[in-house]
Amino acid sequence: MTMMRPAMAFVAALLGAVALPSVPLAAQTPPQVRNAPDFAGVTGEFRSQRAANARDCCAFTAPVFDRRISFTLFDTFEPVYAAQDDRQFIQEFVPQGATVDNWTRMITLSAFRGLGATDVATTEMQNRFFNTSKGCEQPNFSRVVASGRLGDGTEYNLSTNGCGSTAAGGYPGATSGRGEQFLALLLRDAQDVHVLQYAVRGEGFAPGREPIGDDAVDAMMSRFGAIGFCRNNATNGDCSIAFSAP
Numbered sequence: 001m002t003m004m005r006p007a008m009a010f011v012a013a014l015l016g017a018v019a020l021p022s023v024p025l026a027a028q029t030p031p032q033v034r035n036a037p038d039f040a041g042v043t044g045e046f047r048s049q050r051a052a053n054a055r056d057c058c059a060f061t062a063p064v065f066d067r068r069i070s071f072t073l074f075d076t077f078e079p080v081y082a083a084q085d086d087r088q089f090i091q092e093f094v095p096q097g098a099t100v101d102n103w104t105r106m107i108t109l110s111a112f113r114g115l116g117a118t119d120v121a122t123t124e125m126q127n128r129f130f131n132t133s134k135g136c137e138q139p140n141f142s143r144v145v146a147s148g149r150l151g152d153g154t155e156y157n158l159s160t161n162g163c164g165s166t167a168a169g170g171y172p173g174a175t176s177g178r179g180e181q182f183l184a185l186l187l188r189d190a191q192d193v194h195v196l197q198y199a200v201r202g203e204g205f206a207p208g209r210e211p212i213g214d215d216a217v218d219a220m221m222s223r224f225g226a227i228g229f230c231r232n233n234a235t236n237g238d239c240s241i242a243f244s245a246p
Contacts, residue, residue: 029085029086030085031083031084031085032082032083032084032085033082033083034081034082034083035080035081036079036080036081036099036100039078039079039080039082042078042079043078043079043096046058046073046078047076047078047096050076057073058072058073059072059073060072060073060093061228062091062109064089064109064111064194065089065111065113065191065192066191066192066231067111067189067192067194067229067230067231068228068230068231069109069111069194069196069227069228069229070226070227070228070230070240071196071224071225071226071227071228072223072224072225073093073107074223074224075095076095076096076097077093077094077095077096077105077107078093078094078095078096079091079092079093080092080093080094080098080099080100081100086113087112087113087114088110088111088112088113089109089110089111089112090108090109090110090111091108091109092106092107092108092109093106093107093108094106094107103201104200104201104202105198105199105200105201106197106198106199106201107196107197107198107199108195108196108197108199109194109195109196109197110194110195110197111192111193111194111195112192112193112194113191113192114191114192115188115192115193116188116189116190116191116192116193117190117191122147122155122157122186122188123144123147123157125157125186125188125193126142126144126157126159126184126186127142129184129186130142130159130161130182130184131161133163135163135166135167136163136165136166136167137163137165137166137167137176137177138163138164138165138207139207140161140162140163141160141161141162141163141207141210142159142160142161143159143160143161143214144157144158144159145158145159145160145183145214145217145218146158146218146243150187150229150238150239150240150241151238151239152189152238152239153189153190154187154188154189154229154239155186155187155188155189156185156186156187156188156241157184157185157186157188158183158184158185158186158217158221158243159183159184159186160181160182160183160210160212160214160217161181161182161183161184162179162180162181162182162210163179163180164179164204164205164206164207164209164210165177165178165179165204166178166179166180177204178201178202178203178204179201179202179203179204179205179210179211180199180200180201181199181200181210181211181212182197182198182199182200183197183198183199183212183217183220183221184196184197185197185221185227185241187229189229194229196224196227198220198221198224200212215246217243218243218244218245218246219243219245219246221243222242222243222244222245224242224243225242226240226241226242227240227241227242228240229241
C-alpha cells in the first residue's frame with residue numbers, strides 16, 4: 001500500500017476504480033495549488049487561538065463544491081497543502097512542525113465531483129478504494145466500522161484501513177517494516193463524494209494490533225467534533241455526524 005500522502009493514493013485508486021463522467025479538456029481549469037507558506041495567515045491565527053484557549057481550538061470550515069465542510073482541527077494540526085480543479089479537491093493537515101514528507105499523523109479532506117452519481121454502490125466504493133495490498137509486505141486490512149445515512153439522505157461509510165508492514169520505497173525515506181493505518185469517513189450525496197481521513201504512520205504492527213483498534217475508532221473520530229456536510233452554510237443535525245467515545 002503506497003500512502004506517501006493518503007489522499008494522493010486515494011485519488012489514484014479512485015480514478016483507476018471508477019470511470020468519472022468525462023469533461024472536455026477545454027472546460028477544465030488548471031488546478032489551484034497552495035503549499036505551507038500560502039497558509040501562513042491561517043496557521044498564525046490557529047496558533048494564536050491555541051495559545052489563548054487550546055481546549056476550544058480550532059474550528060475548520062471550507063466550501064467544497066456545493067457543500068460546506070466543517071470539523072474541529074484538534075491538537076496542533078494545521079493546513080500544509082491544498083489543490084483543486086473542476087472535478088477534485090484535496091487539503092492536507094499535519095501537526096505543527098511536520099511536513100507533507102515526514103509526517104507521522106495526517107488529516108486529509110478530499111472531494112470528487114460527479115462520483116456520487118455513478119452506479120457503484122457505496123460499500124463497493126469503500127472496498128475498491130481502500131482495500132488494496134499494493135506495497136504491503138503482509139496482508140492489508142480494510143474493515144467497515146459504521147455506515148448509514150444522515151438526516152438529509154447523505155450516505156456515510158466509516159472504515160479502518162492499512163498495512164502493518166510496508167515495502168521499502170513506498171514513500172520518501174520509507175524502510176521495510178513500517179506500518180500505516182488510516183480511518184476514512186466517506187460521505188456520498190446524489191452528486192459528489194467527500195472523504196475525511198485520519199492517518200498514522202510509524203512502527204510496524206502485527207495483524208490485529210493496529211495503532212487504533214476497532215474499539216477505539218469512535219473515540220478517535222470524536223475528536224473531529226460535529227463533522228458538517230451542509231448546503232447553504234447551515235449546520236444542523238440533518239447534515240452533520242458526530243462520533244462519541246465509549
